Amino acid sequence: xxxxxxxxxxxxxxxxxxxxxxxxxxxxxxxxxxxxxxxxxxxxxxxxxxxxxxxxxxxxxxxxxxxxxxxxxxxxxxxxxxxxxxxxxxxxxxxxxxxxxxxxxxxxxxxxxxxxxxxxxxxxxxxxxxxxxxxxxxxxxxxxxxxxxxxxxxxxxxxxxxxxxxxxxxxxxxxxxxxxxxxxxxxxxxxxxxxxxxxxxxxxxxxxxxxxxxxxxxxxxxxxxxxxxxxxxxxxxxxxxxxxxxxxxxxxxxxxxxxxxxxxxxxxxxxxxxxxxxxxxxxxxxxxxxxxxxxxxxxxxxxxxxxxxxxxxxxxxxxxxxxxxxxxxxxxxxxxxxxxxxxxxxxxxxxxxxxxxxxxxxxxxxxxxxxxxxxxxxxxxxxxxxxxxxxxxxxxxxxxxxxxxxxxxxxxxxxxxxxxxxxxxxxxxxxxxxxxxxxxxxxxxxxxxxxxxxxxxxxxxxxx
Ligand code: F6P
Numbered sequence: 001x002x003x004x005x006x007x008x009x010x011x012x013x014x015x016x017x018x019x020x021x022x023x024x025x026x027x028x029x030x031x032x033x034x035x036x037x038x039x040x041x042x043x044x045x046x047x048x049x050x051x052x053x054x055x056x057x058x059x060x061x062x063x064x065x066x067x068x069x070x071x072x073x074x075x076x077x078x079x080x081x082x083x084x085x086x087x088x089x090x091x092x093x094x095x096x097x098x099x100x101x102x103x104x105x106x107x108x109x110x111x112x113x114x115x116x117x118x119x120x121x122x123x124x125x126x127x128x129x130x131x132x133x134x135x136x137x138x139x140x141x142x143x144x145x146x147x148x149x150x151x152x153x154x155x156x157x158x159x160x161x162x163x164x165x166x167x168x169x170x171x172x173x174x175x176x177x178x179x180x181x182x183x184x185x186x187x188x189x190x191x192x193x194x195x196x197x198x199x200x201x202x203x204x205x206x207x208x209x210x211x212x213x214x215x216x217x218x219x220x221x222x223x224x225x226x227x228x229x230x231x232x233x234x235x236x237x238x239x240x241x242x243x244x245x246x247x248x249x250x251x252x253x254x255x256x257x258x259x260x261x262x263x264x265x266x267x268x269x270x271x272x273x274x275x276x277x278x279x280x281x282x283x284x285x286x287x288x289x290x291x292x293x294x295x296x297x298x299x300x301x302x303x304x305x306x307x308x309x310x311x312x313x314x315x316x317x318x319x320x321x322x323x324x325x326x327x328x329x330x331x332x333x334x335x336x337x338x339x340x341x342x343x344x345x346x347x348x349x350x351x352x353x354x355x356x357x358x359x360x361x362x363x364x365x366x367x368x369x370x371x372x373x374x375x376x377x378x379x380x381x382x383x384x385x386x387x388x389x390x391x392x393x394x395x396x397x398x399x400x401x402x403x404x405x406x407x408x409x410x411x412x413x414x415x416x417x418x419x420x421x422x423x424x425x426x427x428x429x430x431x432x433x434x435x436x437x438x439x440x441x442x443x444x445x446x447x448x449x450x451x452x453x454x455x456x457x458x459x460x461x462x463x464x
Contacts, residue, residue: 003124004035004451007115007139008132009079011039011067013060026132029447034062036127038119041067044075055118068118070111077107083135084304090169091134091158092270092364097309100170109138116142123148128454131182133157138174140181153184153454155226158366159393160192163199176204177217183458185223186450188366188393193225213457222457226450227397229442230372232435239349239377247350255354258333259294259420262355264348264370265362267300267340269313272363272389272406277320277336279361279406282413284328284335292333294420296359297351301342314340352377356384357419360392361406367393371401375434383431385419387412397437400430 006026013027030037045053053069070078081104089097116139123129129152131139140152166172176199179185187193197214200206200223206216213222238244251260261280265271280296300317304310321338328335343351352358358374371386371394378384388394388401395403402419404412 002126002128004030004033005038005119005123005127005129006030006035006132007038007119007129007136009040009083009135010042011037011065013058013065029443030063031061032444032447036064036066036122038066038115038122039068040079041069043069045069045071047072052114066119066122068115074107074111074114077103078111079135080304080306082108085307085309086169087134087137088158089309090165091161093159093161093165094269094364095165095168097269098169105171108135112136112138113142115139116146119143120146120148123150125150128451129153130155130451130454138178138181141178144181151183151454151458152181153186153450153457154179154182155186155228155450156192156366157188157228159189159364160187160195162195163202166195166199167203173204176200179223180206180214180217180219180221182221184450184454185221186226187223188225188227189396190225191396192366192393193223196223222453224453226446226453227393227441228367228369229438229444229446230369230376231443232376232439235349235373235376238346239353241346241349243344243346244348244350244353247347248353249350251351251354255295258292259290259357260355261294261296261357261359261416261420262351262374263296263298263359263361264343264351265298265300266303267310267314267317268303269309270362270364271300272361273298273300273313274316274320275363275406275409275412276359276361277317277324279409279412279416280336280359281320281324281327282409283416284324286410286413287417290417290420291328291335292330295333295335295337297337297339297355299339299341299343299351302340348373349377352384353379357416358384358386359416360386360394361389361404361412362392363389363406365389365392365394369394371398372438375431375438378431378435380428380431380435382424383427385422385427385430386434387415387419397441398434400433 041056056067058065085099086104127150129150131154200214201208204216206214209215213220284291321336324336325334352374360368360371371388374386386401388398388403389406390403402415404415
């Protein structure tokens, strides 16, 4: 059986309870099959080092973790710069926030080349290579130029915008050409796959072959959607932890006569948090029965704080939370409990279970696994209600959630009110349908599906 080699910017020990969506999904995938996981060590080498830091190798169960340090300059241009100030905003439809600053692009190319140079000697001829996310789009072409002929797949965890947005990215021709070094490109949603196909044909003049593959630059590549899921059983198992039980019990006791809503996000402008708070304020304005009763716990974990747009969103959100609490708060009740910190993952199930409503209202999101985790954690006899943005990738699958347009604040407030008032029978019916779907296509099905299609997309290279 071929070995699985996963490459992502972030790497985490799959035996530990991790925090982020990608790290959790990859940890699950690798722990099942075993293999090698390669990426950045999380360490920045200061003082003009070349960035060619030594490799760190560590075994974690059946997974070999290999990581590499980055120099300050490489980190600032490749990760903070091109990945998170150019590609992240552009791929989330925010060209207004995109900075295609000088040096970013060169840093992005340099680190992808560095990754390829360090990884190539560790590869076996029959490895299956799976590259993840926007930081590493050109990695396959760098590997190919070093002579790697293995099957290589790529999965994009963030949205892929429509062709005119992609076409505004300086150097997009090079970026799109890089995709053709892969055998399979996976996207989160049908909509993303459609945008990609239109871009390939319209801008890269790729030919769409009868079997659905695309041909350009002398290579053929398959592209399709694989909506990422969660490990439902593993997550439900977390609910048994002492921390989760304690969180649930405390919150249920505190809110026995009130209603609790929850939002859990990284503090990213794509998550639509200021609009969410405005919708909550509108709920208190328009439906006064919620005053002295409904409380929103909003956890916003710090992220990418050296980027201005993230500092701006933090100030806006903190101003709004203060204003809403100042206007409506009582001695014994505050409408918003806002926390700007990362929460232990093992406490999350308790929080999800205590909340009657979850607000997952990004302006744009690749998938959003919080939506799936909330559903997984509900009591089937008395489930809470998911209010979900139609612009989250999860909305393509989770049609039984209450879908909202987060830009329409009054309509969002009205939908939150509907969620709070929803009769038990309807809650059960919607929840059962959602749970069934996230179980059917969980993270294991996602991995098997992707790797199955990758195996068919290209013949295994001859072993010499
Ligand atoms: O949404 C893309 C993503 O890579 C997630 O999978 C992950 O949780 C998040 O971004 C983490 O971002 P960073 O690695 O920049 O902290």
